[in-house]
């Protein structure tokens with residue numbers, strides 16, 4: 570058990586003693602796989618990572634991060650997490666933006682800050698803000714009624730895509746609306762309405778991770794292609810096979826956005842390439858699934874980079890270490906079985922770097938990933954797919 574204890578004390582603002590020999594204390598809201606892999610990087614830097622966990626069996630806690638039990642929905646739990654930490658950062662989006670604003674007003678150092686984080690928390694706010702700043706975004710509208718959806722469809726045609734403004738991830742919260750009746754069914758379950766977009770003719774999905782440090786220093790990782798199934802990211806291929814000028818545009822856009830949004834830490838930008846445009850889909854201000862390949866594939870992993878950036882330390886090189894890097898996610902199979910029972914078979918695939926997150930298996934849940942480095946993308950992808958399917962129980 571953690572020396573920090575579990576429940577918040579009676580005086581949540583009392584500062585816990587600084588752990589001896591820690592180079593810094595980073596508090597992270599959330600204890601999932603991103604916190605777990607951040608902890609892995611924190612160990613090497615002598616950083617104490619302290620996570621806010623809902624339970625003591627969450628992935629980062631099981632990996633040995635120090636922790637406080639609590640909820641991101643309770644301001645006092647966030648205060649207790651922050652007490653004595655050099656900086657507070659996040660492994661997810663699910664924190665009330667008003668709590669973040671309150672913490673900031675109290676002088677708690679957040680990285681990213683509340684205003685920047687909102688770009689990843691609220692898809693409607695982000696669409697407006699990106700458009701206002703001059704970034705290319707899909708046509709969009711906010712709809713609370715069936716009539717509003719029908720009006721948008723009159724302009725853009727069916728089917729439409731409707732998205733919950735807040736709280737969605739891994740495609741949960743993304744709906745294909747085939748007609749007015751479908752729109753009404755979905756709207757009935759969405760208290761905040763839907764962000765509407767045309768169903769875009771996507772040629773390729775791209776993603777890039779950039780880091781911006783508390784000092785303003787910036788670094789861009791290579792441009793990745795992401796492949797989704799059922800609106801969930803399944804594969805990440807690096808470098809994306811796009812023309813050099815397009816890759817440069819993506820990179821410049823992401824670095825500029827990091828400045829415009831005053832990001833501290835990582836910024837992941839997801840983009841759609843359509844036949845005639847490059848559009849910003851959404852952003853995350855934290856380590857991101859599209860950057861897991863950096864653990865083995867780049868000179869500095871995104872997790873270490875995030876720690877360096879939020880602490881205002883010098884950033885590391887983002888150089889890619891092999892001509893081709895492929896990551897394939899391990900997703901819980903339909904029978905609910907546990908991939909860890911099949912680990913040995915996956916490890917027999919040459920070059921497969923297996924990461925398991927220590928999560929309770931459930932169908933459709935991301936439970937791990939496999940990265941393979943190589944000279945050629947298709948071969949690396951084949952090997953990563955082979956190991957991931959063995960873990961998922963196929964083959």
Ligand SMILES: Nc1ncnc2c1ncn2[C@@H]1O[C@H](COP(=O)(O)OP(=O)(O)OP(=O)(O)O)[C@@H](O)[C@H]1O
Pocket residue numbers: 707730732737738739740741742743766767768769770771774797800801802839850851
């Ligand atoms: N307008 C659109 N047209 C076609 N496909 C779309 C559109 N919007 C989203 N998608 C598909 O759904 C996926 C998920 O959408 P989005 O990234 O907006 O949702 P999310 O659940 O927040 O994702 P994440 O898991 O990245 O947080 C996209 O990667 C894309 O494959």
Ligand SMILES: [Mg+2]
Pocket residue numbers: 839851
């Ligand atoms: Mg997405």
